[in-house]
Amino acid sequence: MSGSTAALFQPAKVGPYELKHRVVLAPLTRLRCDSEGVPTELVSEYYKQRTTEGGLILTEATGVSGGAGIYPGGPGVFTDKQIEGWKKVVQTIHDNGGIVFSQLWHAGRATSKDFKEDKSQIFSASAVAIKDTCVFTGKLYEEPRAMTVEEIQQVVQEFAQAAKNAIAAGFDGVEIHGANGYLLDQFINTSSNFRTDEYGGSIENRARFLLETTAATVEAIGVERVAVRLSPWSEFQDMEDETPYETWGYIVSELKKRHPKLAYIHFIEPRDDYGRKTQNDTVNTLDPFREKWGGQFISAGGYTTKPELAAEICEQTGNLIAIGRAFIANPDIVYRLKNGIPMNKYDRNTFYCPGAAGYTDYKKYDEDVKA
Ligand SMILES: Cc1cc2nc3c(=O)[nH]c(=O)nc-3n(C[C@H](O)[C@H](O)[C@H](O)COP(=O)(O)O)c2cc1C
Structure with a gap:
């Protein structure tokens, strides 16, 4: 570890909330909920271990409806049981001084009909399948059908309703999942959207679904409790766009024009080596999006x-820094970053399996030392 961690430990504002430091738990799908998409005691324990006083926790991708295509063990926030389950998780985070946003998600084509409540064909912007094997079915991805405009409008309302449900569960806000090749991203990218109606073609049209979802969610729970996650450089799930700077530049400009008081916008860095064929990209950058937005910005x-980049990028940009895999393996990562303590290594094999192993059994540094 090198350099000063001073900036990382400066307070920051997210909507109406005061953070005491800038290290954020990235949204991480861990599939430890029950078969009805309800978070369990174990899920509470996992988030509790990662909560710090004044720290921001982003919970995992959470289905907005029975049609969202939730993977087995993933959560929803559309049934009473799910809302009750989340209440306990949120309470635990609040009791330990944390601030928590729920990540609202619809898989679109990145799921299987088997994971939809009514087992109906999956849908997306266009009838184009992901050319890969789905890790959750072990089979090739199914071919989706193109959504009708009525279905798009319905999903917009599902996001708004899920946001209200999240607030009812006690969440401090919601993050709309517009990244990583899921439904909203499938509309944004030219590699997956071949529509000829008002939701396809021009950048304005491809951004429309995300912007309508954001507007409806803002209308439902208030602008300061809403955030958006985006990933212009992700190649995961066959994402590619012909004009990334123009496309996401337009999205950021419109978000700024329409909802300048969003809690934050959250971007994934091009140098991320997760789900990317090209590693350590030093050409592409998030700087133009940071500059356009000007408000609270999370870099992941x-x-x-x-890990040393966390302090460095925070020093340079003042951004909040979201950490994924290292936060899985280091529940006390905030303490480790502050004190220059080396990190535990994560175990990829336990990312998505049921149970406590690789979930709640990673040791804090003090426990390691004692052991
Ligand atoms: C096991 C796992 C699950 C993930 N689940 C989600 C998710 O639910 N929502 C999301 O937006 N990103 C998800 N991601 C991406 C992370 O939020 C993050 O952007 C990525 O891991 C890069 O950060 P890192 O290099 O610190 O791990 C996931 C990543 C991993 C490794």
Whole structure:
């Protein structure tokens, strides 16, 4: 570890909330909920271990409806049981001084009909399948059908309702998942959107679904409790766009024009080596998006492989820094970063399996020392 961690430990504002430091738990799908998408005691324990006084926790991708295509063990926030389950998780985080946003998610084509409540064909912007094997079915991805405009409008309302449900569960806010090749991203990228109606073609049209979802969610729970996650450089799930700077530049400009008081916008760095064929990209950058936005900005990706970058990028940009895999393996990562303590290594084999192993059994540094 090198350099000063001073900036990382400066307070920051997220919507109406005061953070005491800038290290954020990235949203991480861990699939430890029950078969009805309800977070369990174990899920509470996992988040509690990662909560710090004044720290921001982003919970995992959470289905907005029975049609969202939740993977087995993943959560939803659309049934009473799910809302009750989340209440306990949120309470535990609040009791330990944390601030917590729920990440609202619809898989679009990145799931299987088997994971939809009514087992109906999956849908997306266009009838184009991901050319890969789905890790959750072990089979090739199914071919989706193109959504109708009525279905798009319905999903917009599902996000708004899920946001209200998240607030009812006690969450401090929601993050709309517009990244990593899930439904909203499938509309944004030219590699997956071949529509000829008002949701396809021009950048304005491809951004429309995300912007309508954001507007409806803001209308439902208030602008300061809403955030958006985006990933212009992700190649995961066949994402590619012909004009990334123009496309996401337009999205950021419109978000700023329409909702300048969003809690934050959250971008994934191009140098992230997770789900990317090209590693350590030093050409592409998030700087134009940072500059356009000007408000609270979370930078994610790359801080697991190079934890020292957290302090460096925070010093340079003042951004909040979200950490994924290293936060899985180091529940006390905030303490470790502050004190220059080396990190435990994560175990990829236990990212998505049920149970406590690789979930709640990573040791804090003090426990390691005692052991
Ligand atoms: C096991 C695992 C689950 C993930 N689940 C989500 C998710 O639910 N939502 C999301 O936006 N990103 C998800 N991501 C991406 C992370 O939020 C993060 O952007 C990525 O891991 C890069 O950060 P890192 O280099 O610190 O790990 C996931 C990543 C991993 C490794």
